[in-house]
Amino acid sequence: MTAATICEGGITAAICYFVAKNPSQGRDVVKTGALILFVSGLAVGVAGILAAPWITTEAVDAFRMAFIAQPLIFAGACWVFALQATSISAWNLVRVMQPAAYCILIFLVVLGTTLTVTWAVWCLTASIALQALLAAILGGRTLPGRGRVRRDVGVELARYGSATTLSSIPLALASRLDVLLLAVLVEPAQLGRYTVANSIIIVGIPLCSAFGLVAMPRLAAYRSSEATEVSRRSSILRITFAAVSASLLSGTLIVIAVSAAAPFFLVALLGEQFRGGVDLLWIMAGGVALIGCNRTMHEILRGLGENIAVARCELIDLVAKFALVVALTPTMGIYGAAIASSVASGITFILLLRSVLGVLDIPLNTVLMRSRQLISMRRGPFMRKAATSTGRGSAV
Incomplete structure (x- = not known):
């Protein structure tokens, strides 16, 4: 999660800003932002997997698993931040849903087996996936259409995102x-x-x-x-x-x-x-x-x-x-x-x-x-x- 916060380059904030500023192009913004975030997440994931043996020796598998999930964590955030611009009530629901799902999954794991770092990472990844799915469903209702990847939108997202990162x-x-x-x-x-x-x-x-x-x-x-x-x-x-x-x-x-x-x-x-x-x-x-x-x-x-x-x-x-x-x-x-x-x-x-x-x-x-x-x-x-x-x- 820390890697996602630092390395997403402010694109999530840029998605919220441009969807709010121009809702008619909201789908284009989300689709372009999702592609940028997925590529960024993929790069972070590969780097983390390769660096795992040098960073930790006790939980290498769990560490690699966390970085395998980075593309999902990055790209899944696009609809979450689009909802912030289009529906505060839906955004609040999605934000609450992830920690609630994580707690429930951890509780179920504790009931069935011993909680380990690997299980905790699996639960976190699953809760983020559920959050992304719910955000996409709710976001599809507030921003109808299909949208397309646009270079000019990508440039605007990168410009705003880099300033946010600073x-x-x-x-x-x-x-x-x-x-x-x-x-x-x-x-x-x-x-x-x-x-x-x-x-x-x-x-x-x-x-x-x-x-x-x-x-x-x-x-x-x-x-x-x-x-x-x-x-x-x-x-x-x-x-x-x-x-x-x-x-x-x-x-x-x-x-x-x-x-x-x-x-x-x-x-x-x-x-x-x-x-x-x-x-x-x-x-x-x-x-x-x-x-x-x-x-x-x-x-x-x-x-x-x-x-x-x-x-x-x-x-x-x-x-x-x-x-x-x-x-x-x-x-x-x-x-x-x-x-x-x-x-x-x-x-x-x-x-x-x-x-x-x-x-x-x-x-x-x-x-x-x-x-x-x-x-x-x-x-x-x-x-x-x-x-x-x-x-x-x-x-x-």
Whole structure:
């Protein structure tokens, strides 16, 4: 799965973008994308099979089996991401179906025999095949026709996909960079405390970032709609504001809830020795509240065709996190790494927000002024009520 994520070259995101942008050519996009993904999966599969003896010596057969399935994993994703652009409800069903099928198959294997790595790989491959089949059936209803492989479509997919990959690689590295550096800089026990705290506080990120996954194809569709410029701009602004606001609000609420409950369930579940992880969790909370919103803004910029802006912001995030972790950890230990992670998330949030506002041609000062006006409007009735109740607003 990691090989598929890195080596698919952003083609899956490109399929979603172009199907949403031009549904009339959706079948051509899916068919062309499927061919590109199949060839990429075949290359990854062959390379993995040949490299298996040098990578592992204990589970060579299971490793090779996983890479034999790469063409299926790659090509099967084309309809999954096409559904993201055409039917969110069907897309959600398909996304839930794969892990559910995997759990059921694992359970059946455990009932009948001993679970091994080979059996686990077989179950994973079967669940992905079922997901691809269901996605193709549902996708065929939303995008009728047969479609054909087109060179011009392939060029567009490759161009958009390569820009997406430029942003995906720094994001993938930055998401685990602090843990990788701490593995070298601190003792294993300290690393364990940090990892536990980090795993708990990030539990709500998938929910917060989901708003961006919904917004991305809609923004792509509105960009190419035949509506008037005023109507199109209004729709794009509305979707962007709703996605960013909902993501930021939900992320903040989830982090507050997890932080409040952490002193109780962390010790109850893992023991008294992990009480020190509560402080770490609280330090991380500020940055984690922004991570889901950052990923939402990733998808917004991708829906607006601004993948390079995402890549630029994520590269700065990677460099900033590396520099801060290396600078703070020797003197502050894992607490320094937690501070570094939060500060880097804040920097990325500001950069992404500026990029979104720049693409939409909205000055940051305008947003701040409107926010102050909104706060003043909400405070006005309360202040008048308070003044009346204390008698300070009455004329003598």
